[in-house]
């Protein structure tokens with residue numbers, strides 16, 4: 413009988429973060445932190461995951477865990493692992509001060525934007541035109557992203573990036589997930605997402621979509637003005653409402669009760685303001701696994717658009733790169749189906765000396781191309797700060 417080893421919990425978040433090694437899985441949310449190592453089994457979907465978890469025992473009699481990442485493309489294989497060892501620990505969100513200082517990565521980087529900034533604004537213009545041509549009846553929203561490829565002189569030190577991300581925003585969903593490699597070297601998705609796709613515990617389900625964004629301002633008064641303007645903007649509120657509507661629709665068949673507040677709230681990360689809505693529900697069947705709910709929700713219009721299929725087609729046609737696991741989801745689920753999945757944003761896909769940073773934004777009929785470009789630049793700052801890199805455009 414395969415046995416998942418549950419080691420003694422870490423006493424502090426630093427202990428878990430410091431013990432991270434390439435190919436590990438690390439996930440830290442407000443509800444706790446988790447570091448996993450090794451693979452008893454792997455799965456590419458809900459069916460073979462149930463199979464992979466069946467018969468796995470744990471040291472402490474708790475339900476065994478599976479961890480991993482879902483790609484943006486719904487038809488591409490998911491990457492789930494039943495780890496050999498699991499260590500839990502406290503969240504960075506509740507850590508006592510002082511917070512460890514940021515450790516910049518040594519060396520310099522060559523930056524290649526994909527596409528060039530001017531081509532991103534042209535892509536936004538094109539999407540706006542597509543929405544206008546459809547008379548507003550067809551494509552209502554599409555999320556367009558760009559990639560910033562950084563190449564350094566040495567292997568990217570994921571453990572340091574991870575720790576920098578975790579302490580820059582201790583309430584974020586900070587993660588490092590091993591990905592199927594393109595060669596023998598480890599490939600990792602590392603990031604600090606502010607957005608919860610779904611959390612499920614027993615009968616309770618929670619999704620916290622974010623959409624509608626503005627960069628933070630260093631001056632506190634102007635920063636508050638930006639939040640007020642975001643909350644008052646019909647364009648941003650509409651962009652947000654499209655996402656909440658889709659989340660409610662996706663969860664409704666699974667829930668016997670579902671609540672979504674009428675008004676979004678502005679929330680912050682270290683670099684951004686977002687409009688946020690917490691959708692809470694009670695499941696009809698408490699055994700519905702969290703990864704099944706994640707699949708039902710994904711991709712929300714926060715990362716794809718509306719209607720989904722039309723937006724997806726526009727993204728594949730316009731974006732000049734493969735999103736891979738960016739705008740997918742990262743998280744864990746246990747054999748009882750309880751788990752948490754964060755939307756894989758504010759993240760990077762790294763292998764060897766290269767790190768691909770991604771950022772996107774929702775394009776609406778009244779989007780302004782330069783403002784959309786600025787929004788992606790502001791979102792890229794989460795990773796750039798963690799790497800210790802000054803902002804290219």
Ligand SMILES: C=C(O[C@@H]1C=C(C(=O)O)C=C[C@H]1O)C(=O)O
Pocket residue numbers: 555557607622623624625686714715739757758770771772773774775791
């Ligand atoms: C796609 C990203 O972010 C998403 C898009 C947002 C928006 O358009 O306002 C806000 C949060 C995320 O749901 C990203 O950060 O790359």
